[in-house]
Amino acid sequence: MAEVLVYVDHVDGSVRKPTLELLTLARRIGEPVALALGTGAAATAPVLAEHGAVRVLVHDAPEYADYLVVPKVDALQVACEAVSPAAVLFPSSAEAKEIAGRLAVRTGSGLITDAVDLEPGEQGPVATQSVFAAAFTTTSRVTKGVPVITVKPNSAPVEGAPAAGTVEPLAVTFGKSATGTRVVSRTPRESTGRPELTEAAIVVSGGRGVNGADNFAVIEALADSLGAAVGASRAAVDAGWYPHANQVGQTGKSVSPQLYIASGISGAIQHRAGMQTSKTIVAVNKDAEAPIFDLADYGVVGDLFEVVPQLTEEIKKRKG
Amino acid sequence: MSLRIVVCVKYVPDAGGDRHFAGDLTVDRDDVDGLLSELDEYAVEQALRIAGDWDGDGDAEITVLTVGPEDARDALRKALSMGADKAVHVEDDALHGTDALGTSLVLAKAVEKTGYDLVVCGMASTDGTMGVLPALLAERLGVPQVTLLSEVSVEDGVVRGRRDGDTASEVLEASLPAVVSVTDQSGEARYPSFKGIMAAKKKPVESWDLDDLETEAEEVGLAGASSVVDTAVARPARTAGTVVKDEGEGGRQLAEFLAGQKFI
Ligand SMILES: Cc1cc2nc3c(=O)[nH]c(=O)nc-3n(C[C@H](O)[C@H](O)[C@H](O)COP(=O)(O)OP(=O)(O)OC[C@H]3O[C@@H](n4cnc5c(N)ncnc54)[C@H](O)[C@@H]3O)c2cc1C
Ligand SMILES: Nc1ncnc2c1ncn2[C@@H]1O[C@H](COP(=O)(O)O)[C@@H](O)[C@H]1O
Numbered sequence: 025m026a027e028v029l030v031y032v033d034h035v036d037g038s039v040r041k042p043t044l045e046l047l048t049l050a051r052r053i054g055e056p057v058a059l060a061l062g063t064g065a066a067a068t069a070p071v072l073a074e075h076g077a078v079r080v081l082v083h084d085a086p087e088y089a090d091y092l093v094v095p096k097v098d099a100l101q102v103a104c105e106a107v108s109p110a111a112v113l114f115p116s117s118a119e120a121k122e123i124a125g126r127l128a129v130r131t132g133s134g135l136i137t138d139a140v141d142l143e144p145g146e147q148g149p150v151a152t153q154s155v156f157a158a159a160f161t162t163t164s165r166v167t168k169g170v171p172v173i174t175v176k177p178n179s180a181p182v183e184g185a186p187a188a189g190t191v192e193p194l195a196v197t198f199g200k201s202a203t204g205t206r207v208v209s210r211t212p213r214e215s216t217g218r219p220e221l222t223e224a225a226i227v228v229s230g231g232r233g234v235n236g237a238d239n240f241a242v243i244e245a246l247a248d249s250l251g252a253a254v255g256a257s258r259a260a261v262d263a264g265w266y267p268h269a270n271q272v273g274q275t276g277k278s279v280s281p282q283l284y285i286a287s288g289i290s291g292a293i294q295h296r297a298g299m300q301t302s303k304t305i306v307a308v309n310k311d312a313e314a315p316i317f318d319l320a321d322y323g324v325v326g327d328l329f330e331v332v333p334q335l336t337e338e339i340k341k342r343k344g
Numbered sequence: 345m346s347l348r349i350v351v352c353v354k355y356v357p358d359a360g361g362d363r364h365f366a367g368d369l370t371v372d373r374d375d376v377d378g379l380l381s382e383l384d385e386y387a388v389e390q391a392l393r394i395a396g397d398w399d400g401d402g403d404a405e406i407t408v409l410t411v412g413p414e415d416a417r418d419a420l421r422k423a424l425s426m427g428a429d430k431a432v433h434v435e436d437d438a439l440h441g442t443d444a445l446g447t448s449l450v451l452a453k454a455v456e457k458t459g460y461d462l463v464v465c466g467m468a469s470t471d472g473t474m475g476v477l478p479a480l481l482a483e484r485l486g487v488p489q490v491t492l493l494s495e496v497s498v499e500d501g502v503v504r505g506r507r508d509g510d511t512a513s514e515v516l517e518a519s520l521p522a523v524v525s526v527t528d529q530s531g532e533a534r535y536p537s538f539k540g541i542m543a544a545k546k547k548p549v550e551s552w553d554l555d556d557l558e559t560e561a562e563e564v565g566l567a568g569a570s571s572v573v574d575t576a577v578a579r580p581a582r583t584a585g586t587v588v589k590d591e592g593e594g595g596r597q598l599a600e601f602l603a604g605q606k607f608i
Contacts, residue, residue, distance in 0.1 A: 134570030326590025334595025
């Protein structure tokens with residue numbers, strides 16, 4: 025059976041959820057071989073094995089942390105030569121997309137970004153994409169080289185599928201361009217204790233209607249009652265009420281949770297671009313004409329400062 | 345030494361319009377009004393600021409570059425009216441249907457022909473939204489990529505910037521020549537002034553075709569693309585949901601809905 029190379033997104037050995045989703049998709053096409061780079065690379069193996077990785081290629085070197093993107097491209101190129109995979113899959117993070125793109129140039133391969141589904145096909149893997157702010161669904165495939173495909177978070181379930189997960193060191197020598205862009209300093213993002221926005225099953229977002237940084241406590245309280253991540257519209261972020269890292273939309277994060285609750289958000293096309301593929305959408309807005317209601321499975325026309333706290337109370341009561 | 349800045353800008357269909365596909369499953373660029381991608385305005389803005397801050401020898405000069413159909417000239421005019429010095433338009437019938445890999449090839453050749461110390465791109469185009477082109481361009485040019493910056497500056501032949509990533513915020517540094525891309529957090533783009541709009545009319549716009557760039561038609565366009573779209577289907581409208589007016593029970597009604605959907 026053909027092997028499929030899966031790029032592992034991890035932080036110091038702890039594998040991020042979208043990579044496990046990739047393993048589910050990879051198993052539809054062939055045998056997953058994972059590639060983990062940098063500090064903690066070998067520590068990723070057990071969890072990757074549980075989810076179907078037949079082999080785990082690992083390499084650690086200071087270059088991965090000290091220089092931007094290119095050292096990882098060098099490693100992928102080596103891995104591609106070693107494995108001759110039927111496809112190379114990446115999670116659609118900003119960095120992984122850049123690595124994928126450069127790998128495609130180097131290997132003379134076609135590139136598909138932000139797939140939301142992947143199936144085997146007679147002429148290679150068929151990727152489903154959601155385009156023009158989810159107004160269209162397309163299927164496409166790569167026609168040259170090794171298909172290089174990036175997949176959005178929450179596009180496939182995480183499935184247990186025990187495999188050998190044999191750790192194999194990969195020998196990488198870096199090219200001249202690897203050290204072109206130096207990382208002078210790195211400040212890790214502080215954890216809020218809430219789920220990661222792009223990975224969360226439920227996202228609760230607030231917009232201009234929240235009307236102030238302090239008022240976001242109302243949104244956070246609802247999120248916490250549901251174990252949800254907190255999102256914000258660009259209007260709320262630009263006003264300085266909530267961090268940019270939490271922005272949902274075209275220039276923020278793209279989310280696709282089971283449940284998306286928008287409060288005080290009008291539903292502009294650029295916001296919809298980042299949340300329209302959510303399974304269930306709920307909106308609270310005092311303007312009955314707000315476009316967000318066109319998407320909502322359930323909408324409440326009303327003041328969010330009345331509706332949201334009542335909802336939070338009721339949830340707490342029902343959860344006992 | 346002067347500072348030669350090339351800004352890559354894309355002409356895109358208006359997101360507020362009815363964007364759709366043409367019969368050959370390429371983006372229909374005829375039926376929908378186009379404009380300079382809003383995200384590339386930030387690239388023009390940062391180029392103008394870098395040029396304004398330039399205190400090295402010689403002048404800082406900004407060339408805006410686009411690969412696109414005839415109408416893409418509008419995008420160049422807008423960038424010129426914001427203050428860029430000159431423009432290059434790469435236009436050729438054979439370019440219809442070019443994918444990101446092909447576009448990066450053409451841009452790389454055009455950037456090299458223009459001559460550059462710094463290439464500035466937007467974070468993503470508002471139609472394709474791939475956000476990979478700056479990385480592809482750096483790979484092809486063989487120069488450092490310093491991408492997705494919310495802050496950028498150039499001093500003593502070094503470009504420096506801040507990249508706010510998923511898990512960390514990083515300060516990056518590279519020697520020129522380099523390719524950078526900037527996000528919409530980098531600073532609001534200026535509006536063209538009346539004077540700027542008038543001045544733009546006299547600024548030079550060069551037009552190059554594939555011959556000028558010594559590129560074969562087979563390397564680009566639909567024929568040269570390394571991926572193919574097989575189907576494009578309009579997403580069915582979401583079935584109209586329930587909308588209730590809050591009369592004091594809105595929150596509890598919502599809770600009832602969520603419980604019915606097993607979220608509580
Ligand atoms: C290139 C580009 C990229 C962009 N990227 C993004 C992006 O990534 N994400 C994004 O979100 N936007 C993005 N935008 C901006 C987008 O166009 C909208 O301006 C933005 O989404 C509006 O945010 P909002 O819905 O919070 O504010 P508004 O549109 O002002 O809506 C506020 C809503 O709150 C309601 N409201 C007010 N008070 C209350 C109350 N007490 N109770 C209930 N409802 C209330 C109002 O009725 C209104 O509908 C982008 C724009 C451009 C041009
Ligand atoms: N046809 C084009 N002409 C000029 N620049 C482009 C073109 N396409 C993309 N770019 C540049 O590349 C950036 C990222 O585009 P993309 O990877 O398509 O999302 C844009 O913001 C532009 O700066």
